[in-house]
Amino acid sequence: MEAGKGSRHLLTAAVPGSSMFFLAKKQSASSTMMGDNAVSQRQSSNFTGGLFSPREQAPTWSSPGCPTISSASHCEYQLSSDQEKAGLVDAHTHPVWAGERVHEFAMKLAGATYMDIHQAGGGINFTVERTRQASEEELYSSFQQRLGCMMRAGTTLVECKSGYGLSLETELKMLRVIERARRELDIGISATYCGAHSVPKGKTASEAADDIIKNHLPRLKELGRNGEIHVDNIDVFCEKGVFDLDSTRRILQSGKDIGLQINFHGDELHPMKAAELGVELGAQAISHLEEVSDEGIAAMASARCSAVLLPTTAYMLRLKQPRARKMLDEGVIVALGSDFNPNAYCFSMPMVMHLACVNMRMSMPEALAAATINAAYALGKSHTQGSLEVGKQGDLIIINSPRWEHLIYQFGGHHELIDYVIAKGKVIYKK
Template sequence: MASLSEGRLLLRGASQVVRVASNGERVKLKGAMSDLAILQAEEGQGLSVAVDSQGRIAAVGTDAEVASLYEETTWENVLDVTGMSVVPGLVDAHTHPVWAGDRVHEFAMKLAGASYMEVHAAGGGIHFTVNATKNASQEDLLELFEQRLQRMARAGTTLVECKSGYGLDTETELKMLRVMELARSHSPVSISSTFCGAHAVPKGMTSENATRKVIEEMLPAVVHAVQQGQLKVDSADVFCEKGVFDVAQSRRIMQACKDAGFLLNFHADELTALGGAEMGASLGAEAMSHLEEVSPAGVSAMAESGSVAVILPTTAYILRLPAPPVRAMIDQGVPVALGTDFNPNAFCLSMPLVMHLACVLFRMNLREALTAATLHAAHSLRRAHDHGSIEVGKLGNLVVVDSPRWEHLVYQLGGTDDTIAHVVNQGRVVYSKESM
């Protein structure tokens, strides 16, 4: 019998526990993406997941097996999940969640056929949000951010990558990163912060001047704040794109950020085939996002380097972009992850919706989509040692699906308010569906 005298959470009675990984894997390539290591309850049995007082998974097995381990344990919380299924907490690998302003008016422009860059040239897009975010107070930005985190949690997200990038000057970029830091201690969703000062070229500057500003002014200020213990920043990003930062400029920015100790997690080959993926792979980038226009050589380079491809179905859907070559990526051994790309251009906070779109638009199967939204998304942030699967020793981040089959989480399009019964972060229930 385990010596643990107090536990944080016990789930019992589940029909399925979808572990995603069971042997400490941090990536599952090619056909292995579809192996979810599912525990299925036999008739008359239930399955349990126990989370210890430190918020880590302590046991997974049948109700009887787990009960025999912890007969003397008192639990802070016990959830009867009879007839339900349990999956790992979802991981959103790419978002831009700190901003002010409303760009709903641009939706009509896009529906009328305006491209992303045409909206941008008309004074919309990133620069519209930059102005609003600069003018917003830190308190207002924090309130908006916290509301968005709550909505993410209700849709099953337990870890989210959060980018700055709507400042384009040192003061506002630091303000955005401070907002993330202030929310971190009480957020229902764990946060991985990314410095994205190279999100666009500020008005009145050339891309070369902007490149130097990011490297010589903004990056040192962020590094100083991290060293002083004022911020925790994990990654750095650049929008490598025609008319923004070209491949050579992006390389300089990414190399400077890598030298400063940040992970590389950047926008590549979204609107134009520039060879951004090849550049990122040569730098050993941990992750690259979008990739709608990635070349076959870029896919091969990512497979060789181990860089994670973070696919963003909502953006491709809204902007009517060509589908990224997801099947080729999987077949060649590129780790594929998913993200919402939540931002004013793609207003989506739901990873189950993203999984649905990935299956329908990009021909991923359901099991691949779940791996991409859990283990691989966590690996893109280099957090797969703690997140992304239901394994002993990992953080107790769980989503309880109100169905004996986990697939309802994806199948029921837009139905997370009904399909998700509970969301758990480190053993604490951060959301429960209201009883009807």
């Protein structure tokens, strides 16, 4: 790939230890960062990456509170006139569904909480009914359009959850839709089974957990073995009034037993000690964490369990912000996701990074690392994606701007900035 001309810049990605600015650089192997795969990969490889324009200053990698890049301060960089960044990675989405929930946005603006709407049969349950009625073709068609929007906003790898079926039949319908996209489209997909997204009508959480363990997971295992559906992760909405800690534990452990990575919703609306549970079970990632405890943060840091923070949700629901600064200061691997779903309707990782910077007080380099290499780590894919390095696939974006930070700074301006999106070395979007 030829570097951009004029003010156009070839963007590659956040490399562990250096996030986005890479260059023909010599890396000292002392990075404390990211994912296990990523760390070992990085430590052993000579990656090439983004190039600073001569008038820009190299980032001070010792920036406090940025464990993912702090230890790269000993690296030597050769600055150049181009700057590279990897394709963006969206670590949390619910993109397969039918039905409209714009009316709920109006209800929330008028004061209703997420749980008020959920308990009155709206929210997830509303979408479940519409999704059950929709045909597979209809679901695929809207899903494909949504993936196109994400791709045009720079996303080259996205986590996609099921979870608006709850019944085995509709969960499998959603997973088939995700599988079809995984095979047919250029954007990278990490598939998540989220059959425990809500407790189906007529069942208790414990009964729903039994159904999942006895019926859903064995079927998924069988379909995985036959090569019909590929699922990477298992998810549960662990929340007061949804799945309690015990049901969550049983479901996640059973998912892990059939080879799925644990990656679940925890400590969002109420403190549940979900982070502590996730660490106990060996979770790869936990999302939300607005209500995580201090002990949960410390445990996640030691276990290298990544925190997937979702700035759009905290913003739309006017929740308290997750404590990103404390997580970063304590060494948690912080990733970002759009949480695209009918409640939080946002496709754009550049906007997510902007919100993370303003509302969660992350720096722009921290946000970029969180939306590239750390998000890839959360999906167990930091050995192949999340940065532009020798041995990884060529996922990158090219923006028309003198400085990469414009991608975050220009709130909602990414459509004007992004000229090309490239996945596995192939141009998948050109403005």
